[in-house]
Amino acid sequence: MITGYWPYLIHFGIAAAFVAFLLFLTTKIKPANSDKAEKYPDTFECGVPRKGDARGMFNVRFYIVAVMFIIFDVEAVFLFPWAVSFLDYKATGLGLFILAEMTVFLIILFIGYFYMIRKGALQWEDPE
Amino acid sequence: MENIFKFQDLILSAPQMILISGALLILLLQVILPGFRKLLAFYITLISLFASLYFVTFGIPGTAFYGLLSGNPEGGTAFQGNLRLNGYIQHYSFLILLALTIILFFIKRVFAEQKLELAEVYQFLLYIGAGSIFTVSANDLMTMYIGLELSSLPFFILAAWDRGRATATEAAVKYFFLSTIGIAFMLLGIALVYGGSGSTMLSEVFPVVFAEDSFSYKLLAAGWFLIIGGFLVKIAVVPFHGWVADVYDGAPSVITAAMASIVKISAVGAVFRILQFMQPDMHMILNTGIIIFAVASMVYGNMAPLNQNNLKRVFAYSSIAHAGYIITMFMFFPESFKAISLRTEASSALYFYILTYALTTILAFATIAYLENGEERGLTFDHLKGLSKKNPFAAFLLSVSALSFAGIPPLAGFFGKLFLLKVLLSAGYYYLAVVMIVTSLVGVYFYIRIVFYAYWDFEDENATSGMLPPFRGIFAWSAAIVTAVLVLGLGFYSESIFNFARVASELIQ
Numbered sequence: 001m002i003t004g005y006w007p008y009l010i011h012f013g014i015a016a017a018f019v020a021f022l023l024f025l026t027t028k029i030k031p032a033n034s035d036k037a038e039k040y041p042d043t044f045e046c047g048v049p050r051k052g053d054a055r056g057m058f059n060v061r062f063y064i065v066a067v068m069f070i071i072f073d074v075e076a077v078f079l080f081p082w083a084v085s086f087l088d089y090k091a092t093g094l095g096l097f098i099l100a101e102m103t104v105f106l107i108i109l110f111i112g113y114f115y116m117i118r119k120g121a122l123q124w125e126d127p128e
Numbered sequence: 129m130e131n132i133f134k135f136q137d138l139i140l141s142a143p144q145m146i147l148i149s150g151a152l153l154i155l156l157l158q159v160i161l162p163g164f165r166k167l168l169a170f171y172i173t174l175i176s177l178f179a180s181l182y183f184v185t186f187g188i189p190g191t192a193f194y195g196l197l198s199g200n201p202e203g204g205t206a207f208q209g210n211l212r213l214n215g216y217i218q219h220y221s222f223l224i225l226l227a228l229t230i231i232l233f234f235i236k237r238v239f240a241e242q243k244l245e246l247a248e249v250y251q252f253l254l255y256i257g258a259g260s261i262f263t264v265s266a267n268d269l270m271t272m273y274i275g276l277e278l279s280s281l282p283f284f285i286l287a288a289w290d291r292g293r294a295t296a297t298e299a300a301v302k303y304f305f306l307s308t309i310g311i312a313f314m315l316l317g318i319a320l321v322y323g324g325s326g327s328t329m330l331s332e333v334f335p336v337v338f339a340e341d342s343f344s345y346k347l348l349a350a351g352w353f354l355i356i357g358g359f360l361v362k363i364a365v366v367p368f369h370g371w372v373a374d375v376y377d378g379a380p381s382v383i384t385a386a387m388a389s390i391v392k393i394s395a396v397g398a399v400f401r402i403l404q405f406m407q408p409d410m411h412m413i414l415n416t417g418i419i420i421f422a423v424a425s426m427v428y429g430n431m432a433p434l435n436q437n438n439l440k441r442v443f444a445y446s447s448i449a450h451a452g453y454i455i456t457m458f459m460f461f462p463e464s465f466k467a468i469s470l471r472t473e474a475s476s477a478l479y480f481y482i483l484t485y486a487l488t489t490i491l492a493f494a495t496i497a498y499l500e501n502g503e504e505r506g507l508t509f510d511h512l513k514g515l516s517k518k519n520p521f522a523a524f525l526l527s528v529s530a531l532s533f534a535g536i537p538p539l540a541g542f543f544g545k546l547f548l549l550k551v552l553l554s555a556g557y558y559y560l561a562v563v564m565i566v567t568s569l570v571g572v573y574f575y576i577r578i579v580f581y582a583y584w585d586f587e588d589e590n591a592t593s594g595m596l597p598p599f600r601g602i603f604a605w606s607a608a609i610v611t612a613v614l615v616l617g618l619g620f621y622s623e624s625i626f627n628f629a630r631v632a633s634e635l636i637q
Contacts, residue, residue, distance in 0.1 A: 118159035
């Protein structure tokens with residue numbers, strides 16, 4: 001006999017009773033001459049009829065700008081702790097090493113940035 | 129503090145460094161060189177792949193970087209222990225690079241014909257190679273994760289490369305979401321392992337033995353299974369197989385060849401790296417799961433394609449079955465089996481199986497890529513009618529790959545299955561061996577069906593349109609011939625390859 005689970009049974013009972021109570025209440029307080037549900041085939045959403053499609057189209061350039069923002073955002077995330085701990089590293093004689101590490105990272109990042117610029121990622125209008 | 133950077137680190141990670149430099153070079157040259165052409169990108173990729181293949185095979189003389197052929201007594205670690213190098217890992221790196229090189233030749237021709245060739249494709253291939261090698265050689269779970277990401281992200285893009293087609297986009301989105309969820313669970317597992325043991329370094333975390341009812345043990349066990357689960361999504365065994373058919377079908381066929389081979393090679397290599405450190409009492413729980421997953425994969429993967437008419441889907445489902453065969457070997461990886469040397473048997477059997485499986489998959493999907501042309505991409509059995517007359521070479525290649533998948537004796541696939549069965553039987557898993565034999569016998573039906581449609585004299589064989597172009601391109605010809613010869617001939621050298629891999633796997637730590 002499982003005795004440790006009776007609170008769940010009570011929980012379930014309260015939930016079922018609450019739903020039954022709400023359904024009962026709706027039949028009592030709704031206007032007697034209200035329309036049937038079949039008159040509203042659309043998705044019921046706050047009572048307002050929906051307009052158009054939920055999926056909107058954006059210009060693809062917004063995505064490119066967003067991606068570029070993410071890239072430099074992440075770069076900043078790496079740069080801040082690097083800058084904070086730079087002097088500590090310098091004190092232990094590893095200044096050149098940590099500088100070189102960050103330079104390699106930035107060079108790789110800027111190759112990508114250069115590529116994007118040259119491919120016209122930030123050109124908002126066609127040149128011609 | 130001593131200097132942390134050693135030049136030796138760069139040497140030990142030479143293959144990855146060469147691949148990444150090649151990729152960055154392509155990226156840079158593309159925008160600064162006025163007369164840049166795609167052929168240059170192809171040759172840069174080819175040279176990078178060959179260079180790293182050379183280093184992986186022969187090693188760099190006078191350094192700690194041992195090659196496949198120069199023997200590898202100890203190996204080494206690089207980047208403060210983040211990368212591990214030993215003979216067994218070199219085997220997997222070699223396999224990844226070999227598969228990539230073959231696929232590169234196919235991609236060159238197929239994408240040029242389908243007007244999809246851009247220089248970025250080659251760059252993505254290089255990233256995939258570097259990421260996969262990082263994954264198999266990682267000694268730290270975070271490095272492994274980053275390697276896995278580096279090799280997965282290009283695949284998401286390449287799956288949607290044929291962006292005019294809705295199925296390609298669907299494939300990319302499905303692959304992206306499902307494998308990202310897998311990776312997210314894996315990251316959670318890494319976090320739990322870190323919480324349980326205080327380190328993410330494989331060689332530090334796992335030798336520590338905790339009491340079985342301690343909190344650390346529970347965290348470690350939960351982390352473990354989440355990590356293994358993340359990799360099982362990549363290998364696509366049955367509870368995690370939902371994406372396989374749609375993704376393999378929707379992506380361009382050459383990319384499917386890369387996806388089905390390279391992702392599995394690197395995931396299996398990484399799981400091997402993880403499992404060899406697993407605690408003995410934990411893997412007993414894991415074994416139960418692996419047996420269930422393996423049996424489910426074998427049954428599902430061999431039953432699902434029975435009434436399938438789309439050729440790519442047939443091979444996609446059959447890759448689930450092969451994933452089931454592959455993961456049976458995971459049971460023998462953990463340390464406790466070391467004493468009875470079953471682990472070395474299992475790891476070398478697995479290596480040979482992965483080798484034959486990768487080559488056969490590449491051959492199958494690359495041949496399909498050649499056969500589909502024009503707007504209509506779904507290749508069905510009806511298109512195969514009369515193939516042996518219209519295009520005998522393609523019919524031959526398709527039959528070789530199908531028969532090798534089925535495990536017909538002289539072909540490589542048979543010997544792969546033989547070694548797996550030998551290990552299973554010597555370990556006493558008789559019922560698993562029976563399930564494997566029976567399900568692969570069921571699978572023979574649809575493999576033989578491919579051969580039958582390609583060679584049988586149908587009366588209405590001219591009813592299908594001219595969807596089957598002749599096999600063109602010197603690179604693709606040579607790659608197809610090399611792959612077919614390997615699939616045909618590897619079986620005869622199976623014993624020596626098996627022993628070669630065994631020597632490497634005896635030395636691993």
